[in-house]
Amino acid sequence: MGERLDARADLAYGSLGHLVRAAAARYGPREAVVEGRTRVSYAELGARVERAAAACIAAGVAPGDRVAVWAPNTLDWIVSALGAVTSGAILVPVNTRFKGAEAAGILRRTRTKILFVTGTFLGTSYVASLRRAAERGDGRGPLPGLPHLEQVVVLADDAPPTSPPGAPSSPAARRCRPPRSAPGPTPSAPTTPRTSSSPPAPPATPRAP
Numbered sequence: 001m002g003e004r005l006d007a008r009a010d011l012a013y014g015s016l017g018h019l020v021r022a023a024a025a026r027y028g029p030r031e032a033v034v035e036g037r038t039r040v041s042y043a044e045l046g047a048r049v050e051r052a053a054a055a056c057i058a059a060g061v062a063p064g065d066r067v068a069v070w071a072p073n074t075l076d077w078i079v080s081a082l083g084a085v086t087s088g089a090i091l092v093p094v095n096t097r098f099k100g101a102e103a104a105g106i107l108r109r110t111r112t113k114i115l116f117v118t119g120t121f122l123g124t125s126y127v128a129s130l131r132r133a134a135e136r137g138d139g140r141g142p143l144p145g146l147p148h149l150e151q152v153v154v155l156a157d158d159a160p161p162t163s164p165p166g167a168p169s170s171p172a173a174r175r176c177r178p179p180r181s182a183p184g185p186t187p188s189a190p191t192t193p194r195t196s197s198s199p200p201a202p203p204a205t206p207r208a209p
Contacts, residue, residue: 015085017086027041049079056087060113061088063088065090067089067114069117071117084114100128103126104146107134107146114152117155
């Protein structure tokens with residue numbers, strides 16, 4: 001017979017964050033996620049989720065804040081979603097079939113604070129469509145039409161150059177990016193973070209003494 005499972009995991013672990021930690025300790029080197037040629041063990045998945053959660057907290061996520069994920073079912077989705085709820089946020093999953101205006105409506109009604117979004121999927125540029133739907137408004141964040149949105153984190157390599165202003169170049173957004181690479185020493189400096197194709201900011205000019 002197989003391994004005995006807990007009948008009431010909600011009582012045994014209390015939260016998804018505790019469940020992820022328990023699974024990492026219990027199943028360690030076993031495969032947790034298989035995505036193409038990528039193999040991630042429970043221990044590595046737990047480490048990535050912890051880093052994502054710590055980075056989201058450092059970016060200002062507080063218990064009860066809404067964090068949305070608009071992306072297909074990938075390793076990035078798993079890490080982003082579990083990292084968000086581990087940080088204490090309420091997860092807002094956005095249907096990948098939604099158009100930009102529909103996604104913007106969900107984000108506006110839920111008062112989403114941070115959005116994890118893929119660049120393109122099935123030939124559709126999610127970033128560009130969301131920008132068109134929410135580029136006008138009174139908000140001071142990356143998308144003026146979404147006044148409560150403070151961070152946009154682009155997950156995919158193929159994010160188009162029309163990504164929301166501030167999304168790829170924002171240091172806080174980079175800190176909140178759950179990295180695909182092996183866990184690094186600190187949550188605020190993920191190894192080889194992936195952003196959109198926008199060029200990096202030029203180095204600051206040193207002042208004369």
